[in-house]
Amino acid sequence: MPKSTPPSSTRTSSSARPARRAPPPRQRTPAPPVDDTAGEGDSADSTDVEARIYRAVFDSVMSQRLKPGTKLPEAPLCELFKVSRSVVRKVLQKLAHDHIVQLRPNRGAIVAVPTREETRQIFEARRALEASIVRLVAERATARDLKGLREQLRAEHEAMHRFDQPAWARLASAYHLRLAELSGNPILQRYLQEIVSRCSLIVAVHQPPGNAACEHDEHERIVDCIAKGDAEGAVKLMDQHLRELEEHLMLVSPGDEKSLAKLLGLG
Template identity: 75%
Template structure:
């Protein structure tokens, strides 16, 4: 779910602007597109068969959502968070997710818990069957699902934006092969929620997010791949 508001609302209609937006957004979330990657208008026009005006409109929407940076006379790149922005983003995420898990622990229904267990099962399968991008997407999806279950659309909207910005940071700084989120940590959080232990769920989430921030490395070399491959349009 991509709520309206802080993030630009994206329709479910199959128009070309939506497809370009989703291709870039999902590629960032799955860590195929790393911070600093150039998104040239000519390449996007060629890949999607559209005019420059369409591409520019999509890039403006992505810039509004902090996914890309528009540089005067130099084109667009996937956003590169600064160290200070990184600290602020993780600080905000810890506060948001503490509030979210508290609400979920207080109000979770049997159906909510079933949805969370299904999410954990998908994560477990991804750990053994798929590559890092698929695992990263599902790991982020766990946090988004928690936000949906807190029944506060404002918190949910802010977390979706914050997670997208965290994905940029992880894609840039996390060492290859290191899991962005640990499956077992997610499981323990759900256990606390199931027992109505809001304090325990909040403490585990704080520890979980601090661990994610702690394991971020300062440098990572981006792989040499074409824009089509980074957008998942080619192999």
């Protein structure tokens, strides 16, 4: 029975095995959060989430709550919308593509700040675009379209008399976008949406606080021309309207800083 020694050695080695096997408990837990690489970005409704964030920023720019130069840090946006950084970055890239924000390497995103030369070019393009739009609307607008335009003008007028500047600015921009929609040309509509959003940034930089970006009476006179089918009259009034807006803009410093939630209309 000389072979009785091995069991003892086998026992010793097997008793040592558990100590060797014991892994360091959860050493990888401090790894980067999964939230940054997964989550909404891969989910079925990611498009809806991105559209909601895009619309919140876009509407806040249009209503001039978000001023040019306002920082849009990723972390607060993630917290406000309960999304991952990958989703926020995707939205910021789209906003940058549409010239609503500027992405600065290693410094994050800010609301775009148009230069004076860009201002001149944008208004030049807008005059040409809106001349084509009102001409088409004068030819194609129905009685129902005109009724909708007049209702929109009433809402604009009420906001003006309430001294509700954000609503007034948003409705003034919406008037021009509605005309583009009524032109029946989706290409013109898409280009005007980009130009109007860039004009809202220009107005936010240059327009004295409390002043109207667009004169309500001028909007009404353009609709009167459209109702009469006077395409040339509508074109002339629109050109004059946009030239006056460009001429009366003046440089002012950006407004006081507020919380990002408040600027996005979420707080």
